[in-house]
Amino acid sequence: MHEIPLLEVRDLTTRFDTPRGSLCAVDGVSFSVERGMSLGIVGESGSGKSVLVRTIMNLLPANASVASESHVGFDGRDIATMTPEEKQHLWGPRISMIFQDPMTALNPVRKIGAQIADPQRYHLGRTKRQARANAADLLAQVGISDPRQRLEQYPHELSGGMRQRVMIAIAISCEPDLLIADEPTTALDVTVQRQILDLLSAIQRDRQMGMLLITHDVGVVAQHTDRVAVMYAGRFVESAPTGTFFRNMGHRYSGALLRSTPQVGAAPHTRLHSIAGRPPDMVNPPAGCRFAPRCEHAVGECSMPPDYREIADAHLLACHNPNAAAVRTKEGTAQ
Ligand SMILES: Nc1ncnc2c1ncn2[C@@H]1O[C@H](COP(=O)(O)OP(=O)(O)OP(=O)(O)O)[C@@H](O)[C@H]1O
Numbered sequence: 001m002h003e004i005p006l007l008e009v010r011d012l013t014t015r016f017d018t019p020r021g022s023l024c025a026v027d028g029v030s031f032s033v034e035r036g037m038s039l040g041i042v043g044e045s046g047s048g049k050s051v052l053v054r055t056i057m058n059l060l061p062a063n064a065s066v067a068s069e070s071h072v073g074f075d076g077r078d079i080a081t082m083t084p085e086e087k088q089h090l091w092g093p094r095i096s097m098i099f100q101d102p103m104t105a106l107n108p109v110r111k112i113g114a115q116i117a118d119p120q121r122y123h124l125g126r127t128k129r130q131a132r133a134n135a136a137d138l139l140a141q142v143g144i145s146d147p148r149q150r151l152e153q154y155p156h157e158l159s160g161g162m163r164q165r166v167m168i169a170i171a172i173s174c175e176p177d178l179l180i181a182d183e184p185t186t187a188l189d190v191t192v193q194r195q196i197l198d199l200l201s202a203i204q205r206d207r208q209m210g211m212l213l214i215t216h217d218v219g220v221v222a223q224h225t226d227r228v229a230v231m232y233a234g235r236f237v238e239s240a241p242t243g244t245f246f247r248n249m250g251h252r253y254s255g256a257l258l259r260s261t262p263q264v265g266a267a268p269h270t271r272l273h274s275i276a277g278r279p280p281d282m283v284n285p286p287a288g289c290r291f292a293p294r295c296e297h298a299v300g301e302c303s304m305p306p307d308y309r310e311i312a313d314a315h316l317l318a319c320h321n322p323n324a325a326a327v328r329t330k331e332g333t334a335q
């Protein structure tokens with residue numbers, strides 16, 4: 001029997017009304033996340049990663065609209081059909097999110113301790129004392145020293161990196177089934193970053209938590225995800241198990257993205273190749289492959305939109321002229 005995925009997203013499309021016209025930030029994206037699995041989403045700035053997860057979390061601004069055919073299912077239930085009360089018990093305790101900008105996500109006029117303890121009291125029924133003790137433990141786990149004193153402080157008394165760690169503590173405080181982490185470690189130095197990602201990976205394994213990890217850092221994807229999806233101009237252009245992806249990426253954009261990111265173990269000052277050109281204007285995107293105007297390997301067919309299809313086991317690709325190695329895999333598995 002096919003197990004129901006923890007999160008199932010199908011044909012998700014999100015548009016914004018802008019003075020220049022309708023901007024399609026996410027365009028027909030489909031994927032799923034199983035329990036205990038971590039999906040990494042990578043892509044340049046503006047590709048739609050945050051809008052995608054904000055759509056899942058129902059956190060869009062007033063000028064946004066989600067297309068009617070879009071489907072988001074959690075644990076077999078269509079989120080759109082849930083009552084407001086059911087949704088209240090979904091976001092926070094079952095699906096939680098670490099935001100890209102920690103300052104806007106913390107309440108400036110409430111102490112850190114209350115902000116970590118309250119959701120546990122409300123959702124898990126913990127007593128004030130239990131929740132506070134747990135809040136101090138969580139702060140220690142995310143690497144904050146003197147956690148008991150910190151509970152008494154306000155967000156503005158903490159550095160940006162510490163606020164980000166508080167956000168992470170809040171996000172894992174109710175032991176969610178699914179954690180959505182949008183660039184969770186950008187404000188942190190490398191050592192703390194590693195500590196936090198190791199913590200999240202350990203929780204993911206121990207509790208079979210599903211994780212959606214958005215990052216610019218391909219090294220983070222290599223070490224902390226089971227599967228990778230590459231997003232370009234609102235669409236997924238390639239997705240594969242992490243090992244397969246790094247051995248055999250097919251999309252020309254995936255390769256370019258990898259070459260533009262510092263590699264783990266590379267010599268210091270290794271030159272990075274930035275990707276020539278700019279991502280398209282999402283009010284008027286190219287009709288065919290959206291990467292074609294920047295792609296060295298573009299051919300005539302690229303003026304038509306490529307299908308997003310399975311080229312090998314669990315390896316999906318939307319490219320008319322992919323890296324040959326990836327296509328050989330397809331032929332190899334077909335025989
Ligand atoms: N409120 C809004 N109104 C209009 N357009 C928006 C709005 N929010 C986001 N967009 C547009 O949607 C597109 C996707 O933005 P998004 O924030 O999802 O990118 P991202 O992939 O998360 O980038 P980054 O890596 O910089 O975080 C961009 O073109 C952005 O300008």
Ligand SMILES: [Mg+2]
Binds near residue numbers: 051182
């Ligand atoms: Mg973003």
